[in-house]
Amino acid sequence: MSIEVNGKIIENDEEGYLVNINDWNEDVCEALIKQHEAEGHREVNETARGLIDYFRQYYDENKVHPTMHKLVMTLGKNKGEHFHDQESYKNFLYELFPHGPVRVLSKLAGLPKPVNDVET
Numbered sequence: 645m646s647i648e649v650n651g652k653i654i655e656n657d658e659e660g661y662l663v664n665i666n667d668w669n670e671d672v673c674e675a676l677i678k679q680h681e682a683e684g685h686r687e688v689n690e691t692a693r694g695l696i697d698y699f700r701q702y703y704d705e706n707k708v709h710p711t712m713h714k715l716v717m718t719l720g721k722n723k724g725e726h727f728h729d730q731e732s733y734k735n736f737l738y739e740l741f742p743h744g745p746v747r748v749l750s751k752l753a754g755l756p757k758p759v760n761d762v763e764t
Contacts, residue, residue, distance in 0.1 A: 645657065645658055645660070647672075647675050647676070647679065648675075649671050649672050649675045650671055654667045654672055654675070655667070657757070659751070659757060660676070660679065660680075660751055661750070661751050661755075661756060661757045662754045662755075662756075665754050665755060665756065667754065668700075668753070668754025672754060673696065673752065673753075673754065676751065676752050676754070677752060680748070680751075680752060685741075685743070685748075686740065686741075686742070688752070689740075691740065692740050692741075692749075692752075695715075695737075695740075695745075695749050696749060696752050696753045697753075698710070699749045699750060699752075699753035699755060700753045700754070700755075702714075703753070703755050709746060709750050709755060709758045710746070711746065712734065712737070712745065712746055715733075715737065715745065715746070716730045716733050716734050716737075717730070746758055
């Protein structure tokens with residue numbers, strides 16, 4: 645499986661994760677988002693794009709994916725009054741990505757497929 649971005653073939657596995665995380669850039673991200681949306685998933689909005697950036701930064705710094713718990717504990721607290729508790733932020737993430745926020749965000753961020761139970 646592969647996608648073409650700016651005349652370059654970018655390889656991804658059968659689930660759509662990049663084979664080489666170093667192939668990721670903003671143009672590849674846009675192609676992955678278009679593919680995601682074309683598959684019938686919800687539109688990727690600015691909040692979701694910010695989460696993609698967070699995943700890239702977190703992975704660069706820690707060499708692991710953030711877990712759902714880490715997302716909720718870190719970002720849920722930064723959302724102010726809109727998310728009055730951690731459970732409401734978790735629900736919000738699942739509204740954006742019903743098929744698993746961590747898995748989908750990892751894919752869109754060009755990261756390897758998470759292998760552990762990261763959605764709890």
